[in-house]
Every structure is written in C-alpha cells, then in structure tokens.
Amino acid sequence: xxxxxxxxxxxxxxxxxxxxxxxxxxxxxxxxxxxxxxxxxxxxxxxxxxxxxxxxxxxxxxxxxxxxxxxxxxxxxxxxxxxxxxxxxxxxxxxxxxxxxxxxxxxxxxxxxxxxxxxxxxxxxxxxxxxxxxxxxxxxxxxxxxxxxxxxxxxxxxxxxxxxxxxxxxxxxxxxxxxxxxxxxxxxxxxxxxxxxxxxxxxxxxxxxxxxxxxxxxxxxxxxxxxxxxxxxxxxxxxxxxxxxxxxxxxxxxxxxxxxxxxxxxxxxxxxxxxxxxxxxxxxxxxxxxxxxxxxxxxxxxxxxxxxxxxxxxxxxxxxxxxxxxxxxxxxxxxxxxxxxxxxxxxxxxxxx
Numbered sequence: 001x002x003x004x005x006x007x008x009x010x011x012x013x014x015x016x017x018x019x020x021x022x023x024x025x026x027x028x029x030x031x032x033x034x035x036x037x038x039x040x041x042x043x044x045x046x047x048x049x050x051x052x053x054x055x056x057x058x059x060x061x062x063x064x065x066x067x068x069x070x071x072x073x074x075x076x077x078x079x080x081x082x083x084x085x086x087x088x089x090x091x092x093x094x095x096x097x098x099x100x101x102x103x104x105x106x107x108x109x110x111x112x113x114x115x116x117x118x119x120x121x122x123x124x125x126x127x128x129x130x131x132x133x134x135x136x137x138x139x140x141x142x143x144x145x146x147x148x149x150x151x152x153x154x155x156x157x158x159x160x161x162x163x164x165x166x167x168x169x170x171x172x173x174x175x176x177x178x179x180x181x182x183x184x185x186x187x188x189x190x191x192x193x194x195x196x197x198x199x200x201x202x203x204x205x206x207x208x209x210x211x212x213x214x215x216x217x218x219x220x221x222x223x224x225x226x227x228x229x230x231x232x233x234x235x236x237x238x239x240x241x242x243x244x245x246x247x248x249x250x251x252x253x254x255x256x257x258x259x260x261x262x263x264x265x266x267x268x269x270x271x272x273x274x275x276x277x278x279x280x281x282x283x284x285x286x287x288x289x290x291x292x293x294x295x296x297x298x299x300x301x302x303x304x305x306x307x308x309x310x311x312x313x314x315x316x317x318x319x320x321x322x323x324x325x326x327x328x329x330x331x332x333x334x335x336x337x338x339x340x341x342x343x344x345x346x347x348x349x350x351x352x353x
Contacts, residue, residue: 005134008034008100017083019314028083028249030093042100045146047097052143053151055101064125064200067288077335126198137162154319156201157192161197164208167314182314183216183268186276187303189223205226218264219243221281265310272314275307279321286331287320304341
C-alpha cells in the first residue's frame, strides 16, 4: 500500500539538527539517509546500515484510550539528542539509517475540527488508528523483508500491533519463520492487553494475538494497581502469556531485575522477538502515564542491553514518552533517555552480531 503520511529525510534535514564542532564527529554526520528521489520500496533494500530508525510521533492512539496527549513531542527531542552524540569506536554512525517520520497531523486536525463530543472523538480516534496501523505495518514489513532491524520511536503503544504484524510478515516473506508469528517482550507498567473495543494504545497486544501474529508475550514490571482483574485472569489462564510484576521484583523481592529480564528472554527465545519499552514504567519520566514509583533509567538501559545481547530481535520499539504533555508539563530529558536506550541496543547488538 502507499505510505502517504511518511516524510523521508534528506541529509540536509538531518544535518540541520546537528551541532557541528571542530575535531569531533557527531552521529548525525555519519548516519545513512534514503537516496534522494528514491521510492521507499526500492531505497530500503539498498541501505547499507542494519538498523533503520524512524519516528511515529502521534498521540491519536493515546487519546483513543482516554490518555493524555503529548506523545507526538518525543521524536524531535530524541533526534536533537541522538544526532549529537559522538560517532566513535563505541558507536559508529554509519551503522544506522535514519529514514524519516510519520506525520498524521491531518487526521488529528480533521477529528479535532469535526468531532464535538468526547464520545465522538473517541470513536473517531479509534477508527483513525486503523489507518496508522496499515501504514506502519507496510513500512516495517519492507524494512524487515530487506533483512534490517526497525527501530521505531513513538508515539503511543498502539503502534506495537503494526510493528508485530509487519515484522512477522517480513520475516515470513524471507522464509525465516514458517508462519507470520513472533514473540514479544515488553517492559511496561501496563499489559496493553485490554479488550478489542476498537484500536487504541491499550490493546495492541490483544489485537496482535487474536489476529494470529503474536505467539508468546511477556511483560516485565507490571504494576498490580493498574492491572484489571479480567486481564489478570486472561494472563493466568494463557500459557503463551507471562508477566512479572513490579511489586514481585522491587517490593516482595522474589527475584531481582536482571533475573526477571532473563526469565522473559528464556520464555520467548524460541522465535524472533519484538523488544518493547514503554517509558511510563520509568520513574519520573514524562509520559502519557507518568509514575512516581517505577524502574530507574539504569534499569531501562540494562533491559535494553540484555535484550540486545540475548534476543533474536524482530524490531525495537520505544514509546509513550513526551517532551511536552497537553497539561503543560515539559521535560528536555525524555529524548536524551531514548537516545541512551537506542545507542545501548545498537552497541550491544553490534558486538554479538
């Protein structure tokens, strides 16, 4: 299908965000971009880089889940940090392609102008998420079918569904898996396994499983206070879903954080696995559902490092962060944390590849 909402970056687009300095080489000076005037289906297989970074700066899925808007803002914050880290022996920029971002602003504008009640808005947002699903799935399938690893920066967690679906189809097209179905590890305060009541940021994994694209699913760091009883019963009765709560790790100390991540890796190690990290599980990080009681940024980085070292990655997805929320709260550190997480993943995966 045509990916009409995707903006492809030129080298000049990237360099406009780089703070050049004598005697130093920034990552943004070295990252690969799509060849000018090239169509995505042709250009993506021609990329030399193994890691393909793109943004999905939208909060339509979050608003469809009655959440706070602002996840559109993390992408630019991430770029401003990521493109200005050093390109060195630790991480060489030409290992990474930065191809662009989705812009669904026209859909957001249309809904905001024409939906008058909250109920109308919710229904319109949930319908719009299906358009986002289709375009993200198409891009991810192309990247994975080209033998590369997509790194998606969101956006809401609704985008896990098209990432799972697109990656599964791409791997199946390459005959790397017998059926288009993959596993998933998610570091998250929530399951995002709500009922199929229309697409939104809270039910991506339910849709992925019911549509046959998600085989095994493990959530680490789940907050018991925000786990609905019906979803808890679904998890308990499903041998293909597992979870380790935040309370079991940090309050009851049944196992430590590293052991918990290792458990999730072992649970999903029989297949290619999507690596998910929802920033609302990191303490005091600006997100659609900020928490005063969460994991540390060091734990998030450790999770990324362990997954990169031991998982067969289908894709990497970091979502739900914000630089500015609709309630006015701001943080210039969100993008910097995402930058650390992406660089941690690439550095470790390069070592073991």
